[in-house]
Amino acid sequence: MNPRQRALAEAVLVPLATIGFAFLVSGLVVLVIGENPLIVARLMIAGSLGSGARLGYTLFYTTDFIFAGLAVAVAYQAGLFNIGADGQAYVAGLGVTLMALALPGLSPWLLVPLCVCAGAAFGALWALIPAWLQARRGSHIVITTIMFNWLATDLMSYLLVNVLRPKGDMQPESAALPAHARMPAFSHAAQALGLDVTPTPLNGAFILALLSAFGVWLWLFRTRSGFGLRVAGVNRRAAAYAGISAGTMIIVAMLVSGALAGGMAVNEVMGSQGRLLIDFTSGFGFVGIAVALMGRGHPLGVALAGLLFGMLYQGGTELAFDVPAVTRDMILVIQGLVVYFAGALEGLFRARIRALLAGRYAGAAAT
Amino acid sequence: MNSALITSGLSAALDYTTPLLCACLAGLWSERAGIVDIALEGKLLVAAFAAAAAASASGNAFVGLAAGIVASLALAFAHGYAAIDRNGNQIVSGAALNMAASGLTALVGNAWYHHGGRTPPLAGAARFRGLHLPGSAALAHVPWIGPLYAQVISGHALPVYAALALVPVTAYVLKSTRFGLRLRAVGENPAAADNAGISVRAMRYAGVALCGLYCGLGGTYLSVAANAGFLRDMTAGTGFIALAALVFAKWRPWPALATCFVFGLLNAIADRLQGLVLPGIGKVPVQAVQALPYLATVILLSGFIGAAIAPRASGVPYIKARA
Numbered sequence: 001m002n003p004r005q006r007a008l009a010e011a012v013l014v015p016l017a018t019i020g021f022a023f024l025v026s027g028l029v030v031l032v033i034g035e036n037p038l039i040v041a042r043l044m045i046a047g048s049l050g051s052g053a054r055l056g057y058t059l060f061y062t063t064d065f066i067f068a069g070l071a072v073a074v075a076y077q078a079g080l081f082n083i084g085a086d087g088q089a090y091v092a093g094l095g096v097t098l099m100a101l102a103l104p105g106l107s108p109w110l111l112v113p114l115c116v117c118a119g120a121a122f123g124a125l126w127a128l129i130p131a132w133l134q135a136r137r138g139s140h141i142v143i144t145t146i147m148f149n150w151l152a153t154d155l156m157s158y159l160l161v162n163v164l165r166p167k168g169d170m171q172p173e174s175a176a177l178p179a180h181a182r183m184p185a186f187s188h189a190a191q192a193l194g195l196d197v198t199p200t201p202l203n204g205a206f207i208l209a210l211l212s213a214f215g216v217w218l219w220l221f222r223t224r225s226g227f228g229l230r231v232a233g234v235n236r237r238a239a240a241y242a243g244i245s246a247g248t249m250i251i252v253a254m255l256v257s258g259a260l261a262g263g264m265a266v267n268e269v270m271g272s273q274g275r276l277l278i279d280f281t282s283g284f285g286f287v288g289i290a291v292a293l294m295g296r297g298h299p300l301g302v303a304l305a306g307l308l309f310g311m312l313y314q315g316g317t318e319l320a321f322d323v324p325a326v327t328r329d330m331i332l333v334i335q336g337l338v339v340y341f342a343g344a345l346e347g348l349f350r351a352r353i354r355a356l357l358a359g360r361y362a363g364a365a366a367t
Numbered sequence: 368m369n370s371a372l373i374t375s376g377l378s379a380a381l382d383y384t385t386p387l388l389c390a391c392l393a394g395l396w397s398e399r400a401g402i403v404d405i406a407l408e409g410k411l412l413v414a415a416f417a418a419a420a421a422a423s424a425s426g427n428a429f430v431g432l433a434a435g436i437v438a439s440l441a442l443a444f445a446h447g448y449a450a451i452d453r454n455g456n457q458i459v460s461g462a463a464l465n466m467a468a469s470g471l472t473a474l475v476g477n478a479w480y481h482h483g484g485r486t487p488p489l490a491g492a493a494r495f496r497g498l499h500l501p502g503s504a505a506l507a508h509v510p511w512i513g514p515l516y517a518q519v520i521s522g523h524a525l526p527v528y529a530a531l532a533l534v535p536v537t538a539y540v541l542k543s544t545r546f547g548l549r550l551r552a553v554g555e556n557p558a559a560a561d562n563a564g565i566s567v568r569a570m571r572y573a574g575v576a577l578c579g580l581y582c583g584l585g586g587t588y589l590s591v592a593a594n595a596g597f598l599r600d601m602t603a604g605t606g607f608i609a610l611a612a613l614v615f616a617k618w619r620p621w622p623a624l625a626t627c628f629v630f631g632l633l634n635a636i637a638d639r640l641q642g643l644v645l646p647g648i649g650k651v652p653v654q655a656v657q658a659l660p661y662l663a664t665v666i667l668l669s670g671f672i673g674a675a676i677a678p679r680a681s682g683v684p685y686i687k688a689r690a
Contacts, residue, residue, distance in 0.1 A: 029471070033478040081458050083405075129665075139668035140677075142458050143614060146405065146607055147661040154658035162652065289462055325478040332470025336463045344449035344460030 006357050013353045015294050015301070015342060019308070021349075022337035029333060033325050040319060040326055047318025048311035054318065056187065056200025060272065062310030063202075066209040067263030068288025069295055069302035070216050074260060076297045077220055078253030079233035084130065084145030085261040086285025087152030088123040092262030094156065095122030096269045097164070097174050097276040100181035108180040115181050116208070116266050120259035126152065127258025128251070135247035141254075153279075160278050174276035183271040203271035209263060210303065216260070217299040229253055261285060283332075287313075290335045293343040309335070374518040376635045381523060382593060384631030385530045386411060386602075389585025390609030391616065391623045392537050393578040398618060399541065400574025401554040401567075402450050403682040405461035406442065407582060408606025409468030414439040414586025416472040419486040419597035420479070422493045422590075431493070431591045432526075436583030442468060443579025444572075451571045454684035465606075473599050484599035486590070495524035495592035524592035526584055531624075533581065538620040550574055554678035557685040567685045582606075611664035618678060630660045 027037035048058045068085050075082035082088075099118035103111060130144035157172065164174040183203040190197045220226040232239040232249035239246050268280050287309055294308070295301025312335075316328040341349065390407040397404040417438035422431030442464050449455035476484035500521035507517040541547040552560040553570040561567050589605070590597040612630055616622035637656040 029474070033475065081456075083458070083462060133665070133669050137669045137671075139665070139670065142405070143610065144665055144668060147611060147665050150604055150607060150661045151658055151665075154654040154661075158652050158654035286462070286466060289459070290466075293459065327474055327477050329470045329473035329477070329484075332466055333474060334470075336465070336467025336470060339459060339463035339466060340445070340449065344455035344457075344463055345453055347455060348453050 018342035044315030048315035053198035066306035069291030071261040072292035087149035088261035089264035092119040092123035092265035104178035119262040123262030124258040131254030201272035205267035379635040380632040393581035397578035406464040409465040410582035411586040415590035418587035419590035435587035439583035440579035447575035526588035
């Protein structure tokens with residue numbers, strides 16, 4: 001193997017080894033609960049891919065996780081840890097909803113893009129303050145984005161309870177979005193064509209997510225500013241020497257990161273729920289950390305890892321019907337283990353696999 | 368405002384302060400040794416679950432406390448292994464452990480008890496009850512001091528007093544003992560400490576272990592004293608407010624107590640503020656009061672009012688030599 005092939009093998013094997021380990025430990029947890037991990041695994045695969053409707057739900061979740069993963073990955077490439085994607089998506093939901101409720105009469109061809117932009121802008125804005133504080137005041141972005149998640153929770157629950165809730169409504173939720181602001185669902189489109197499909201929430205945001213992944217790849221790996229961002233992420237001093245302002249890169253990376261997190265609001269609010277619900281992100285922003293780490297910060301890796309987590313969440317939901325002892329919290333355990341193995345212990349796995357590859361290389365040379 | 372409202376508010380503030388203070392001092396030990404820990408929340412959660420489960424099985428609150436500490440320590444050592452032995456990213460490890468803790472407690476709780484992750488209600492000796500401090504009845508009629516002693520200071524569960532006692536203990540050990548000096552040295556300049564013959568690894572593990580111990584007490588308090596059992600995600604951000612308090616206290620024990628008490632007081636005020644109208648301000652939204660600790664921390668971190676400087680080597684793995 002030449003060094004390039006070895007690097008590729010490493011890029012594939014390290015995530016596979018970490019996820020394998022995470023599954024192994026999760027399997028032990030299932031055993032401790034008193035269920036059979038092999039049956040659980042089979043049910044989860046059938047539950048996520050076993051029918052068109054199940055695949056639809058899987059891809060619906062995948063959409064959220066691609067957006068969340070891209071948000072974390074872009075910041076990660078700039079050397080930042082954005083732990084606030086969840087809060088940014090939550091506030092983006094406000095942007096989407098305000099725009100949709102402000103201009104209900106607009107043609108959907110105008111209103112849908114406007115709502116998407118409003119979501120992206122609100123998400124970016126919520127990321128801008130921690131970014132600015134990091135770039136100009138040196139505040140640690142991990143702590144500030146954690147604080148901004150909680151600030152988002154408090155702000156949104158205040159707005160939903162006191163401002164956005166229609167009169168007489170008991171639930172803390174906004175009014176329904178006008179039909180013109182809804183992201184078209186795939187199953188509706190198929191039904192309009194006369195096909196008999198089970199409705200699923202999979203909607204246009206999925207295509208938007210794939211386009212975003214491609215766009216992020218193009219930007220990070222094929223443009224001058226994307227290169228500058230990655231240089232600043234690896235070595236701030238080298239970047240400064242090359243005339244790249246690390247501070248500007250921090251702000252640019254976080255703006256893009258927050259805007260991408262806003263994609264989750266497009267998928268959930270415009271695509272599925274049709275109104276702003278309390279805690280609608282359900283912690284999916286944190287899944288982005290696992291997705292970005294597994295995908296090693298690369299958009300293609302993020303898309304694949306997003307699909308894996310989409311399968312896990314949909315499979316986990318179906319699983320809870322068949323095996324009541326194993327709730328969807330199981331996925332949270334797997335997610336934590338993936339982050340632990342792929343993120344915190346990455347060096348351990350990488351060193352072992354590198355040694356393994358080198359050993360095989362040396363063996364091949366000897367024969 | 369009448370005095371009964373004030374004493375009940377202060378008493379409730381003390382209850383809110385307890386888990387915050389435990390987690391804040393826990394984070395202090397870890398970060399002063401150079402290990403950033405954003406998994407205080409996860410440790411509180413596993414401790415709360417293990418304590419409630421053990422207390423309900425044994426009928427003894429102290430068995431619960433022991434189990435809570437063991438569970439919290441297990442998580443602490445998982446963090447220590449990644450951060451100290453494997454030079455892993457400490458933020459990533461902390462985020463991972465928070466997720467795993469939230470998932471594991473809900474999953475196992477549901478599988479064992481079939482009540483949506485809730486443990487069976489604790490009663491009698493399985494719970495830490497309020498203690499009446501000696502002399503509280505005798506002093507009750509003395510103006511000022513009497514009500515303060517009888518209704519605010521007396522009547523709390525054992526972990527509340529244990530947490531308060533941790534403040535002088537932590538301050539003394541950290542500032543005035545050889546162990547504390549070495550631990551701080553490792554958090555500020557591990558290379559210098561290493562040159563002086565101090566084991567960076569051992570000191571950092573000690574910090575991480577103390578962090579687990581304190582979080583064990585805080586988590587146990589939540590499920591075995593403040594509540595009669597474990598509820599899904601019952602920590603509800605306590606570990607993150609503790610992190611904010613730690614920044615606010617600039618990583619020092621006595622200011623940690625002051626900050627945690629103020630944050631606890633804010634909680635107690637938020638509880639009593641529902642629907643209250645203040646003259647000149649109007650109706651105060653509860654969320655605004657709840658958001659104050661987070662907002663204050665962001666402002667402090669921004670460096671506009673004083674600086675919050677973390678232990679210099681915190682978050683940085685110590686690599687003794689190139690392999």
